[in-house]
Amino acid sequence: MTHQAAKLEALVNKNKNANPKKTRFIAITSGKGGVGKSTISSNMAHMMAKHGLKVGIFDADIGLANLDVMFNVKIKKNILHVLKGEATVEEILVPIEKNLVLIPGESMIRLNNKFFDGEAWAQSRNF
Ligand SMILES: Nc1ncnc2c1ncn2[C@@H]1O[C@H](COP(=O)(O)OP(=O)(O)O)[C@@H](O)[C@H]1O
Numbered sequence: 001m002t003h004q005a006a007k008l009e010a011l012v013n014k015n016k017n018a019n020p021k022k023t024r025f026i027a028i029t030s031g032k033g034g035v036g037k038s039t040i041s042s043n044m045a046h047m048m049a050k051h052g053l054k055v056g057i058f059d060a061d062i063g064l065a066n067l068d069v070m071f072n073v074k075i076k077k078n079i080l081h082v083l084k085g086e087a088t089v090e091e092i093l094v095p096i097e098k099n100l101v102l103i104p105g106e107s108m109i110r111l112n113n114k115f116f117d118g119e120a121w122a123q124s125r126n127f
C-alpha cells in the first residue's frame with residue numbers, strides 16, 4: 001500500500017470495462033454538515049440519469065451516510081464492508097432508477113435500526 005487512498009484507487013481501477021476518457025467524477029464535499037451536499041448530489045444524479053447518462057452516486061460518508069434515506073431504499077451492506085473485504089462493490093450496488101445506482105455509505109446512527117451505541121458499533125466492526 002503506497003498511500004492513504006490506495007485501496008479505493010485499486011477498486012476504481014478494477015472496473016476494466018469503464019473507459020477512463022468517458023468516465024467523469026464529480027466530487028461534492030464540504031467541511032461542514034447541513035449545507036446541501038446530499039440535496040444537490042441526489043438531484044444532480046437524478047437529472048443526469050433522466051437525461052440518459054449512466055450515473056453511480058457514491059455516498060462516501062462512513063459515519064452519517066443518508067443518501068439511502070433520500071432515495072428511499074433499504075441497504076444491507078455498504079462501502080465500509082467493501083473496504084473491510086466483506087463484500088464486493090458489485091454486491092453493494094443499489095438500483096435507484098433507470099441509469100442510476102447508489103453505492104451506499106455507512107450510517108452508524110441507524111445501525112440495526114437502533115440509536116447509536118458507540119461500544120456496540122465498535123464491537124460489531126471489530127474496532
Ligand atoms: N438550496 C436549498 N435551499 C433550502 N434548503 C436547503 C437547500 N439545500 C438543502 N437544504 C436543506 O438543508 C438541510 C441540509 O441539507 P443536506 O443536503 O442534507 O446537507 P448536507 O448533505 O450538506 O449535510 C436539509 O434540511 C435540506 O432540505
Ligand SMILES: [Mg+2]
Nearest residue numbers: 037038039066
Ligand atoms: Mg449529507
